Amino acid sequence: MRPLDPRLLGRSRAARGFMAAGGALALLQAGATVAFAWALSTLVVGLIEGGLPGDASTIALVLLVAASVRALSGWLWEWLGSAGAMRVKAELRDALLTRLEDRTGRRGVTTARAATLLGPGLDALDEYFGRYLPQLVLTAIATPVLVVAVWTADWVSGLILVIVLPLIPVFMALIGMATEVVQRRQWDRLQALSRGFLEVLGGLSTLMVFGRAERQARRIRAVTDEYRSSTMKVLRVTFLSGFTLELAGSLSVALVAVSIGLRLVAGDMAFAPGLFALILAPDVFLPVRNVGAAFHSATAGLEASRDALDLLDDAPAGAAASASGRRADAAASVDADRSAADAGQGLRVRDLVVLRDGAPVCAPLALDAARGELVALTGASGSGKSSVLAAMLGFADRTGELALDGVALGAGTRRLVAWAGQSPQLVEGTVAENIRLGSENADPDLLVRALDAGGVDVHASMRLGPSGAGLSGGQAQRVAVARAVHRALATDAPLILLDEPTSALDPERERAMAVALRSLARSGRIVLVTTHRGGLGDAADRVVRLREVVRA
Numbered sequence: 001m002r003p004l005d006p007r008l009l010g011r012s013r014a015a016r017g018f019m020a021a022g023g024a025l026a027l028l029q030a031g032a033t034v035a036f037a038w039a040l041s042t043l044v045v046g047l048i049e050g051g052l053p054g055d056a057s058t059i060a061l062v063l064l065v066a067a068s069v070r071a072l073s074g075w076l077w078e079w080l081g082s083a084g085a086m087r088v089k090a091e092l093r094d095a096l097l098t099r100l101e102d103r104t105g106r107r108g109v110t111t112a113r114a115a116t117l118l119g120p121g122l123d124a125l126d127e128y129f130g131r132y133l134p135q136l137v138l139t140a141i142a143t144p145v146l147v148v149a150v151w152t153a154d155w156v157s158g159l160i161l162v163i164v165l166p167l168i169p170v171f172m173a174l175i176g177m178a179t180e181v182v183q184r185r186q187w188d189r190l191q192a193l194s195r196g197f198l199e200v201l202g203g204l205s206t207l208m209v210f211g212r213a214e215r216q217a218r219r220i221r222a223v224t225d226e227y228r229s230s231t232m233k234v235l236r237v238t239f240l241s242g243f244t245l246e247l248a249g250s251l252s253v254a255l256v257a258v259s260i261g262l263r264l265v266a267g268d269m270a271f272a273p274g275l276f277a278l279i280l281a282p283d284v285f286l287p288v289r290n291v292g293a294a295f296h297s298a299t300a301g302l303e304a305s306r307d308a309l310d311l312l313d314d315a316p317a318g319a320a321a322s323a324s325g326r327r328a329d330a331a332a333s334v335d336a337d338r339s340a341a342d343a344g345q346g347l348r349v350r351d352l353v354v355l356r357d358g359a360p361v362c363a364p365l366a367l368d369a370a371r372g373e374l375v376a377l378t379g380a381s382g383s384g385k386s387s388v389l390a391a392m393l394g395f396a397d398r399t400g401e402l403a404l405d406g407v408a409l410g411a412g413t414r415r416l417v418a419w420a421g422q423s424p425q426l427v428e429g430t431v432a433e434n435i436r437l438g439s440e441n442a443d444p445d446l447l448v449r450a451l452d453a454g455g456v457d458v459h460a461s462m463r464l465g466p467s468g469a470g471l472s473g474g475q476a477q478r479v480a481v482a483r484a485v486h487r488a489l490a491t492d493a494p495l496i497l498l499d500e501p502t503s504a505l506d507p508e509r510e511r512a513m514a515v516a517l518r519s520l521a522r523s524g525r526i527v528l529v530t531t532h533r534g535g536l537g538d539a540a541d542r543v544v545r546l547r548e549v550v551r552a
Contacts, residue, residue, distance in 0.1 A: 014087030018080065018129065022137040025076055030142035032069035034149045037279040039063035045272045081130035088129065089122045092308050099312055117307055131290075138287035146284045153273040156263070157256050161284055164252040249285040256281040346370040347495060347526050351400035354387040361387050363547040364400065369528065371494065374514075374521040376537045377530045379546035385530035386422055388546065389497045393419060404495055404526075418488035419497035422530075424480035426468025432460035434468070435483045442490035449489060453516040454482025455509055473504040481513065488525060496520065498529040502536050514539030 039062040046056065096118060147165070151158025260274040349367035353360045362384025369375045379385050390396035394411030402409045404416060426434050435450055436442065451460060456478050464470045471479065481501050488496050498517075502510040514536050521527040521541075529536060537543050 012088050012091045014084055014091055018084035018088070018133070019137070021080055022077075022134060023141055025073055025080065026138050026141035027145070029070060029073040029138065030145040032066045032073065033142070033146060033280070033283050035062055036066035036070060037149075037276055037283075039066060041272055041276040041279055044275060048271070077134045078130070081134055082126070084133075085126045085129035089125055092122055092125075093118055095312055096308055117311070122308065135287050135290040139291050143284060143287055146280055150277045150280050150284065154260070154269065154277040156259060156269075157274075157277040157281070160256050160259060161252075161281070164255060165284070165288070167248060167252075246289065249289040252285055253281050345405045346373075347528070348401065348403045352388065352391065352402055353399045354384055354391045355397040355399065356387070358397075360549050363549050365544075365546060367544055369526045369542075371524050371526055372522055373541045374518050374527045374529070374539070376540035376543045377528060377546060378532060378537055378543055380548055381532070383546045383548045385546055386499050389419065389499050389528075389530065392495075392497060393417060415491065416493055417495045417497060418484045418491070418493040420480040420484040420499065420501060422499040422503070424468060424476040426464060426471070426476055426479060428464060428466045430460065431456065431458055431462050431464065431479055434464065434479055435460070435486050437483060439487055439490035442486070446486055446489045450482040450486035453485040453520055454478045454480075455512050455516065456482050474506075474509070477501065477504045478509075478513075485520060488520070494525055496525055496527045498527070500530055500532070502531065502533060507535055510535040511539070 039059050042059050043056065043063065143165070147158060147161050150161060257278055260269070260278055263269045264271060264274055347367065347369040349365055352362075352365040352367075354362050365388060367375070367377075377385050377388065387396055391398040392402060392409050393414060394409070404413065407413055407416070409417075427437070432447060433440075435447060435454075435456075439446075447460065456475070458471065458475060458479075462470070468476050468479070481498060484496060484498060487493060501517075502513055505513065510533065517527050517529065517536075518539060518541075529540070531537055
């Protein structure tokens with residue numbers, strides 16, 4: 001049995017709210033349970049000992065209200081657990097995505113680990129907040145209240161509860177340690193399965209060319225078998241521990257019942273307090289037993305939340321702050337950034353070196369570009385042209401100065417940049433939907449201007465398949481450029497980055513696109529393109545050649 005990770009309380013406002021609301025709800029439920037037991041025992045004793053008391057209607061009303069409050073509290077626990085899980089998952093995902101946005105924050109984090117954690121890992125928190133934590137809060141708050149109520153009515157029964165009650169948490173702790181080991185193995189197996197699947201999926205075409213696909217299928221099958229085996233071990237521990245806890249709880253209630261029965265027969269106690277204590281005894285053990293039963297279904301969420309918190313705690317000192325802080329700062333600085341952009345200071349690059357795993361991938365770059373300029377960045381293949389654009393977008397580690405209109409460029413300033421990558425990333429839908437992606441509510445006239453600027457020669461209503469199926473390479477490239485142009489027009493982005501926008505175009509279409517990009521730059525923007533072709537370079541206002549890094 002493990003309580004809520006204190007790191008989660010520190011990072012999640014929703015988790016703190018859940019615990020506060022849960023404490024109040026636990027007290028309400030405990031009070032309703034005591035009132036229900038008192039009213040029921042009073043009515044039963046009255047019937048047995050010669051008739052209903054004079055205030056029977058009032059006692060019956062208390063019984064009805066207490067039963068209703070108990071039922072309502074059960075529903076509120078369901079709602080609170082579901083709402084709390086959704087909000088905590090949203091906060092953790094937000095923080096993790098922001099953490100992973102920083103190149104310095106992604107070191108050692110594989111795609112499979114991130115996908116598993118952000119997907120099924122955090123989804124497992126539903127069971128954690130929906131079942132485990134409510135019972136844990138009830139155990140911590142309601143159980144002591146019920147024990148005090150039993151002790152007040154019958155100190156012998158209360159003493160028995162005080163003696164036997166701690167034995168169940170001891171069993172739970174031992175079972176929890178065993179469960180943690182097997183659950184951790186299952187979590188590792190799930191990550192290995194995700195990693196293997198993603199690796200095979202990413203290299204499937206290459207594997208098929210070399211006839212190695214079947215071997216990888218066997219590998220996936222073996223990892224799947226390991227995951228299935230670890231899952232069965234978790235289930236075995238779950239069933240055995242559930243049986244142990246149920247047996248311990250039943251025997252504990254039986255001790256109280258036998259003690260009360262013997263003393264009633266001997267005439268050593270009155271019937272009313274004995275019945276009251278007997279009614280409350282199962283409720284004393286119920287939250288503890290439910291904690292043990294819910295613990296196993298919540299262990300996946302426990303492991304995922306621990307992995308997420310470990311990842312967030314490992315953030316380097318130079319990485320950005322938490323998600324909420326960063327987004328608040330970004331929202332507060334929009335007006336300031338836009339004012340700086342209107343000042344016309346342009347793009348300033350000084351001693352820019354892009355790093356990959358700490359090693360430079362390009363020679364130091366110095367560049368100045370003013371609004372209205374079309375600048376071509378050229379260089380041999382592998383000289384780092386695409387890496388420079390990635391650094392401007394905050395996708396790559398780098399050193400040196402990199403600023404746009406006096407604002408440092410990085411992950412938090414992507415709203416000031418429109419870009420198109422070297423490989424068009426299109427989605428299933430119409431051409432218009434692909435171009436308007438992210439700016440669906442923009443002026444419809446901007447779509448026409450973007451189509452013209454990109455030289456798109458297909459109808460905007462043409463429907464594409466997955467990954468843009470239905471277009472040639474050159475057409476897909478022009479649609480991607482049109483999307484970048486549309487974003488720049490819709491958001492008034494001062495900087496446009498295009499990575500090899502004409503690599504799949506013929507010379508005539510390349511010249512047409514060069515004219516369109518020059519016109520776009522003249523509208524008051526900086527257009528920076530990478531290219532290895534002379535046509536686009538000849539049309540640029542300036543050509544900056546990127547030197548290859550000198551390796552030892």
